[in-house]
Amino acid sequence: MTGKRRWTWLLGVLAMAAGFSMMVAAYSAAGTKHKTAATKPIGTLRAVIDTIDYLDPQQAYTGQSWWAMWNVYETLLTYRHVDGPGGYKLVPGLAQSLPTVSRNGKVYKFKLRKGLKYSNGAPVKASDFKWAIKRGFLAQGQGVGFYTDIAGAEAYSKNPTPGGNIPGIIVNNKKRTITIKLVSPRGDFLTILALLFAAPVPGSTGPEIQNGSIPGTGPYYFASYDPNRSFVMVRNKYFKPNRFIPRGTPNRVEVSLIGDANTATQKVSSGQADYSNGAIPPDRIADAKSKGHLVLRQTANTYYFWMNIREAPFNKLKVRQAVNMAINRKSMQTLVWGGLGQSTQNVLPPTYPSYKKLNLYPYNLAKAKQLINQAGAKGAAVKVWTRQVSDAVTAATYYQSVLNAIGLNATLTILPRATYYTTIGNVNTHAQTGWARWLEDYPHPLDWFDVLLNGERITDQDNNNYAWYTNKKTNKEIDQLKKAPVLTPSVNKRWAAVEKQIMQQAPWAPWSNRVFPEYFTKQIGCIHIQRLYGIDLARLCRK
Amino acid sequence: MAEPATDLTPLEDNAALLAAEEHEVQIVGRSPTYLAWRRLRRNYVALFSLGVFLLIVIACCLAPVYARHIAHTGPNTIHSSEQVRVSGKLRQVVGGGSYYDAKTNTFVVRAVSVLGPTWWHAHGRFVLGADSLGRDVAVRMLYGGLNSLKVGIGSAFICSFFAIVLALIAGYSRGWPDWIISRFFDLIWAFPVLLLAIAIGSALQVNGFHHFGINIEPGSIWIPLLVISYVLIPYIGRPLRGQILSLREKEFIEASVGQGASPLRIMFSDLLPNVASTALVFFTLIIASNILTEAGLSYLGAGVQPPEPSWGNLIADGQDHIRTAPWLAIIPGLAVVLTVLSMNIFGDGLRDALDPRAKVRVEH
Numbered sequence: 001m002t003g004k005r006r007w008t009w010l011l012g013v014l015a016m017a018a019g020f021s022m023m024v025a026a027y028s029a030a031g032t033k034h035k036t037a038a039t040k041p042i043g044t045l046r047a048v049i050d051t052i053d054y055l056d057p058q059q060a061y062t063g064q065s066w067w068a069m070w071n072v073y074e075t076l077l078t079y080r081h082v083d084g085p086g087g088y089k090l091v092p093g094l095a096q097s098l099p100t101v102s103r104n105g106k107v108y109k110f111k112l113r114k115g116l117k118y119s120n121g122a123p124v125k126a127s128d129f130k131w132a133i134k135r136g137f138l139a140q141g142q143g144v145g146f147y148t149d150i151a152g153a154e155a156y157s158k159n160p161t162p163g164g165n166i167p168g169i170i171v172n173n174k175k176r177t178i179t180i181k182l183v184s185p186r187g188d189f190l191t192i193l194a195l196l197f198a199a200p201v202p203g204s205t206g207p208e209i210q211n212g213s214i215p216g217t218g219p220y221y222f223a224s225y226d227p228n229r230s231f232v233m234v235r236n237k238y239f240k241p242n243r244f245i246p247r248g249t250p251n252r253v254e255v256s257l258i259g260d261a262n263t264a265t266q267k268v269s270s271g272q273a274d275y276s277n278g279a280i281p282p283d284r285i286a287d288a289k290s291k292g293h294l295v296l297r298q299t300a301n302t303y304y305f306w307m308n309i310r311e312a313p314f315n316k317l318k319v320r321q322a323v324n325m326a327i328n329r330k331s332m333q334t335l336v337w338g339g340l341g342q343s344t345q346n347v348l349p350p351t352y353p354s355y356k357k358l359n360l361y362p363y364n365l366a367k368a369k370q371l372i373n374q375a376g377a378k379g380a381a382v383k384v385w386t387r388q389v390s391d392a393v394t395a396a397t398y399y400q401s402v403l404n405a406i407g408l409n410a411t412l413t414i415l416p417r418a419t420y421y422t423t424i425g426n427v428n429t430h431a432q433t434g435w436a437r438w439l440e441d442y443p444h445p446l447d448w449f450d451v452l453l454n455g456e457r458i459t460d461q462d463n464n465n466y467a468w469y470t471n472k473k474t475n476k477e478i479d480q481l482k483k484a485p486v487l488t489p490s491v492n493k494r495w496a497a498v499e500k501q502i503m504q505q506a507p508w509a510p511w512s513n514r515v516f517p518e519y520f521t522k523q524i525g526c527i528h529i530q531r532l533y534g535i536d537l538a539r540l541c542r543k
Numbered sequence: 544m545a546e547p548a549t550d551l552t553p554l555e556d557n558a559a560l561l562a563a564e565e566h567e568v569q570i571v572g573r574s575p576t577y578l579a580w581r582r583l584r585r586n587y588v589a590l591f592s593l594g595v596f597l598l599i600v601i602a603c604c605l606a607p608v609y610a611r612h613i614a615h616t617g618p619n620t621i622h623s624s625e626q627v628r629v630s631g632k633l634r635q636v637v638g639g640g641s642y643y644d645a646k647t648n649t650f651v652v653r654a655v656s657v658l659g660p661t662w663w664h665a666h667g668r669f670v671l672g673a674d675s676l677g678r679d680v681a682v683r684m685l686y687g688g689l690n691s692l693k694v695g696i697g698s699a700f701i702c703s704f705f706a707i708v709l710a711l712i713a714g715y716s717r718g719w720p721d722w723i724i725s726r727f728f729d730l731i732w733a734f735p736v737l738l739l740a741i742a743i744g745s746a747l748q749v750n751g752f753h754h755f756g757i758n759i760e761p762g763s764i765w766i767p768l769l770v771i772s773y774v775l776i777p778y779i780g781r782p783l784r785g786q787i788l789s790l791r792e793k794e795f796i797e798a799s800v801g802q803g804a805s806p807l808r809i810m811f812s813d814l815l816p817n818v819a820s821t822a823l824v825f826f827t828l829i830i831a832s833n834i835l836t837e838a839g840l841s842y843l844g845a846g847v848q849p850p851e852p853s854w855g856n857l858i859a860d861g862q863d864h865i866r867t868a869p870w871l872a873i874i875p876g877l878a879v880v881l882t883v884l885s886m887n888i889f890g891d892g893l894r895d896a897l898d899p900r901a902k903v904r905v906e907h
Contacts, residue, residue: 262863282675283867285641286654296650331624335676338655339641388844390863397676397850401621413761414848415749423749515650 040542042524045250047537048264048276051257055212055225057199058135061142063439063534066196067277068233068255070533071248072216073199076110076129076178077190079532081246081539085351087531088443090190091244094124094200094217098190105185105485108193112176117238118202119221126171126178128200133169136197138162138207143197146441149189151181162207187484191442219248219538230256248538249526261390268292268519276519277535279391282338285517293520296340297529300349300440302448303341304510305399306466311432313377313408320506322371323433324361326406327399329511336395341512347448347499349513351531353487354445354495358503368406378407385413385434387420395511396435403433425463436466437514443532445495446482453502454478467507474501575897579820582896589892592885599882603692606685613667616679618686619850623677630664636677657868674860674871687852688878694768694847695834695882701772702833703826706779707818711810713780714787725784728777736774737839744770744845767846771836778832779825786818820897827893831886838879854879 049067054060057073070078078093080086092098094116099108116124133153136144137160148154151168168181182189192198201214212225219241220233233253241247256273258264264278269291280288288294307314307323314320329343342350345358372378382403386396396412403410415423424431441447450457455470456479477498484491502508518535520527526541573581583589610617623637639656643649658673660680671680713724731739747766752759759765790796791814799809834854840846841855849856854875861872 262865281863282640282655283657283864284654285652287866289652294652296652328624334637334640334655335623339643339653340650342643393849394676397619398621400850401619411760411762412848412850413748414844416745416844419749 042250042274042540042542044252044254045275045537045540046273047253047255048258048267048273048278049255050264050278051228051259054209055222055231056209056214057196057201058132058139058141058143059209060196064257064277067534067537068231068253069196069199070218070530071220071538072218072222072233072236073196073201073214074217074245075194075196075199076112077194078245079194079530080244081528081530081536083528083530085531087529090194093194093245101485105187105483106182108180108182108189110178110180112178113242114176115240116217118215118217119236119238120202120215121238122202122215124200124217125173125203126176127173128203129178129198130166130169130171131203131205132198132200134160134162134164134166135201135205135207139209141197143195143441146192146195146197149182149184149186151183154183185483185485187482187486188442188444188446191444191447195442219245220253223252228257230254246538249541250537253537265519268521271521274521274524275535275540277516279337280517280519282334282340285338285340288517288519293522293524293527295518295520295527295529295535297516297518297534298351298513299516299531299534300351300443301437301514302344302347302349302510303395303435303437303512303514304347304508305433306436306508307433307506308431308466308468309505309507310468311430313375313380313382314432316375316377317505318371318375319377319380319408320509321361322368322375322406323403324506324509325364325371326368326402327509327511328363328402330363332395332398332511335398336391336512337514340517341514344510344513345503346510347453347502347508348445348495349440352443352445354492354499356496356499358500360500360503361506361509365405372407380408382408382410382432383413384410385415385420385424385431387417387435388414389417392435399435422462424466425459425461427460427463431466434466440532444487445498446478449478449495449498449502450482453507469502469505469507471501471505474498477501575820579896583892586892586896589889589896592888592892595881595885596889599688599878599885600692603685603688606682606689609685610679610682614670614679614682615668616682618683618852619678621676621678622673625677627658627661627665627668629658629661629669634658636669636673637675654867657864659868660870671874672868672870675864680871680874683852683857684854684874684878687854687857687875688882690764690847690851690853691834691837691841691855691879691882693764694771694837694853695830697768698771698775698833698837699826699830701769702775702829703779703822705772706776706783706825707815707822709776710780710783710787710818711814714784714791715806715810715814717788717791721784724780728781728784731774732777732781734774736778736836740767740770740774740836740840741843741845743773744840748845748848762848762851764847764851767837767840771833771840775829775833775836779822779829783818783822783825786821787814790814790817824890824894824897827886827890831883831890834879834886835883 049064052065053062054065055069057069060066060069074093076093076095077090080089080091094112095110096113099110101108112124112126118124133147136147137157144157148157150166152166153168156164156166170179200217205214212222212231215221216236219236219239221236223232223234225231235248235251239247258278261279261281264276265280265284265288267273268276269288307320309315333339333341333343345361346355348355384396384400384403386392393414400410400412423429424434438448438452451464453465453469455475458465458468458470477494481491481494523543524540525543526539528536528539530536616622625636626633627636636658637655639653641650641652644651657675658669660672661669663670669679671684674680709724713721744767748761751761751763796809796813799813837846837853838855841853842859846855847853857875858872861875864871
C-alpha cells in the first residue's frame with residue numbers, strides 16, 4: 001500500500017468511525033430526548049388535599065399533614081421511597097446507619113450523618129432530637145404517648161420544663177451521637193422513632209405550636225401557610241439527597257386545603273389542580289376516570305363500629321355478635337364509597353404479615369334478631385355516635401337502620417369533626433356504640449392492638465379504646481408480644497391468635513378496608529405510592 | 544195643572560232629601576276586621592299565595608298516609624339492595640359501583656347508579672327517585688316538609704308569644720324592667736341570627752338540654768325549634784315594644800289607669816288588642832323567616848339531625864350528587880323557595896289589609 005493510499009484508507013476509517021460515533025451520539029441523544037419528554041420535571045405542582053390539623057412535626061396527626069411533612073422533616077430512621085411492601089422497610093434517615101441495639105433491647109445508639117443542615121442553613125445537632133422529644137411533652141403533642149417508655153420520660157411528662165432532662169436520651173453534639181435508653185424493651189420502638197413526632201427541630205424552636213415555620217431537613221420546606229386555605233412547599237437548597245431519600249422533582253408544591261369532595265374533584269377535572277387526594281363522590285368516580293387519571297391507593301386502614309362492652313345492651317356478648325351478623329358489609333362498600341373498599345371482619349388490614357382472614361360472623365339477619373331476643377335486648381335504646389363527615393354519616397345511618405332492623409331502638413348523634421374522638425373517648429359520655437376508623441401510624445400490630453384494644457391502656461379521657469374492651473388473657477399476651485423485637489412467622493401467628501380471641505368477643509364490628517382514589521390530571525406521570533405516606537410527591541413528574 | 548206651591552227653601556229641601564235617603568239606606572258601622580278582610584279578599588296574589596302555602600301544609604301533613612299507603616316505605620327505610628319494577632322492567636334501587644376482582648387482585652372502577660324519578664310508573668314507589676342510600680325521595684321530601692313546617696310554625700308561635708309578653712312588660716312598665724328587657728333584646732340582636740343559632744344548636748346537639756326539669760335529647764326536633772324561637776325574639780319584641788311605649792301615653796290608657804284597672808288588665812285588655820294586627824303580620828312573616836333559618840341550620844348540620852329529613856338537610860345531601868342526580872337538591876330547594884315566597888307574599892298582603900300605612904318588616 002502506497003503512502004497516499006494508506007492515508008486515504010486511514011482517513012476513510014476515521015470518517016467511518018466519526019460517522020458511526022455521530023450516529024451513536026445522535027441515537028443516544030434521541031433516546032435521551034425521548035426519555036426527557038416522558039418524564040419532564042414539574043415546575044409547580046398544584047395539589048388539593050383535605051383539611052389538615054397542624055404543620056408542626058410534634059403536633060400533626062393526620063394523614064394529610066404527614067403526606068406533606070414526610071418530605072419536609074426527616075427522622076433518624078425513615079421509610080424507603082418505593083412502591084409496594086418495600087415501603088414498610090426502615091432505612092436510615094438523618095442517622096448514618098441503622099442503630100446498634102443492646103442485647104436486652106433497651107439501648108439504641110445512633111450517629112447523625114455528617115454535614116446535615118436545616119432549610120435555614122443552621123446545622124442539625126444531636127441535641128435537636130432530644131429537644132424534639134421534650135418539645136412534644138412541653139406542648140402536650142398528640143404523639144407523646146409513644147415516647148413514655150424512654151427512661152425518665154414518664155417522670156418528665158408529669159412536670160415538663162424546657163430546662164428539664166430526660167435522662168434516657170444522651171446526646172453528644174461533637175460526636176453526633178444519640179443514645180436512647182428504654183425502661184423495658186419494645187418491639188416497635190424503631191418504627192416509633194420513624195414517626196414524625198420524633199423529627200429533630202432546632203433547639204431555638206419554642207414549645208408552642210408553629211405551623212409551617214419550623215425549618216425542614218428534607219427535600220422541601222414550608223414557605224408559607226394560610227390556615228385552613230393553603231400552604232406552599234419549596235425546594236430546600238441545603239438538602240443532600242442520598243440513596244434512600246431522593247431530591248424532589250417539583251420545584252414548588254402549592255397545596256389548597258379543600259374539605260368538600262365535589263369541589264376538590266372539580267378542581268382536577270377542570271385543570272385548576274394537578275392532583276387531589278380528597279374523597280371522590282361515588283357517583284363521580286367514572287367521570288373522574290374518563291377526565292383524568294385515577295389511581296387507587298391501598299393503605300393499612302380499618303373502618304369499624306365499636307360497641308362499648310361496659311354499656312347496656314352491648315355488655316352482652318350475644319348483642320355484639322348479633323350486630324356483627326346483621327351488617328351487610330358488601331352492600332356497605334357500595335353505599336359508602338361506591339365499592340372502593342373490601343369487606344372485613346378483621347382488626348388488622350390485609351397488608352400486614354400477621355393478618356389471617358376471619359369469617360366469624362357471616363351475614364344472617366334472622367339469626368341476629370334471634371340473638372337479640374335471646375339476650376333480652378329487644379327495644380333497648382341505643383345511641384349511635386358518628387362525626388360530621390359525609391362518609392361517616394352515611395355509614396352510621398346505615399348502621400342505625402341495621403340496629404333498628406334487628407330489634408334495637410337506635411338513634412343517631414352526629415358530632416362536629418373536631419370534638420368527636422375526644423367526646424367518645426371520655427368515660428363520662430358513656431357512649432354506647434358508634435363509627436370509627438384507624439389508619440396505621442406505623443406498620444406494626446402493636447399500633448392496633450396495644451393502642452385500640454389493650455385494656456391496660458384505657459384512660460378516662462382521650463381514650464382510644466372506644467369499646468372499653470379489656471380481657472386479662474389478651475392484655476397479657478399483648479404485653480408479652482410487645483417485647484418481641486422482630487415480627488417472625490411465629491410472632492405473627494401469635495398476633496393472629498390475639499386477633500381471633502378479640503373478635504370472638506366482638507367488641508368491634510369491622511366492616512371495611514378502604515381504598516383511596518387519588519385523582520390526577522392526565523399530564524401527571526411517575527405516580528408512585530408509598531405504603532405509609534401515600535402518593536410520593538417527591539417523585540411525581542409531568543408527562 | 545199647575546204644581547202645588549211649597550213653602551220650603553231650596554236648602555231645606557236638600558236636607559229633607561238627604562234625611563229621606565238616610566232613612567232608606569242605613570249606614571252600617573264596619574269593624575276593622577271586616578275592613579281588613581274586604582281589603583285582603585281583593586288582593587288575589589296574596590290569596591293565591593295563601594292557597595299555595597295551605598296546599599304545601601296539607602301535602603306535608605299527609606306524609607304518613609302517602610308513605611304507608613302509596614309508597615309503602617318509611618322516610619328512613621333503606622332499600623339499597625332491592626329491585627323495583629318500573630314500567631314493567633326490574634330496576635335496582637342502588638346499583639353498579641366499583642368492585643374488587645379477586646382474580647386480577649384489582650378494583651374495577653364503575654359509577655354507582657341510583658334510581659331516578661319513576662313518575663308513577665312504579666305504582667307510587669320512588670316517584671321522585673331514590674337517594675344514595677336507597678331511600679324514597681318523595682317520602683323524605685314530605686316528611687322533611689313536615690319537620691320544616693313543624694319547626695317553622697312551632698318556633699313562630701313560641702317566639703311570638705315570648706316577644707309579645709316581653710314587649711308588653713317592657714312597654715307598659717318602663718323603668719328597670721324595660722331596661723333589662725331592652726338590653727336582653729340588644730344582646731341577641733348584636734349577633735348574626737344564623738351564627739348564634741349554629742353556636743347554640745351545635746352545643747345542644749352534643750349533650751342535649753337537661754336543666755330546669757326540661758329534658759331534651761340530642762337530635763330532638765325541639766332543639767332547632769327552641770333555638771330559632773330564642774334567637775328571633777328581639778326581631779318581633781323590639782318593634783312591638785316601641786309601639787306599646789307610644790300607646791302607653793294615649794288617653795285611653797290613662798283613663799284605664801284612672802279607673803283603677805290592674806296592670807295585667809291594661810296590658811292584655813287595652814294594649815294587646817291595639818298591637819294585635821302588627822303581631823299577626825309579624826307572625827306570618829316570621830314563619831317564612833323561621834323556615835328559611837331552619838333550612839340554613841339543617842344544611843349546616845346544626846338543625847334537624849339525620850337521618851330525620853328536613854328540607855335543609857335534604858339539600859345538603861343532594862348537593863353531593865348535584866351533577867349526577869340534580870333532583871335530589873333541586874326539589875327540596877324549590878319546596879323551600881315556594882313555601883317562603885308564598886308566606887312572604889301573603890304576609891305582605893295581610894299587612895296591607897290590616898294597616899296599609901304600617902311598615903312591618905322582619906329584618907335580620
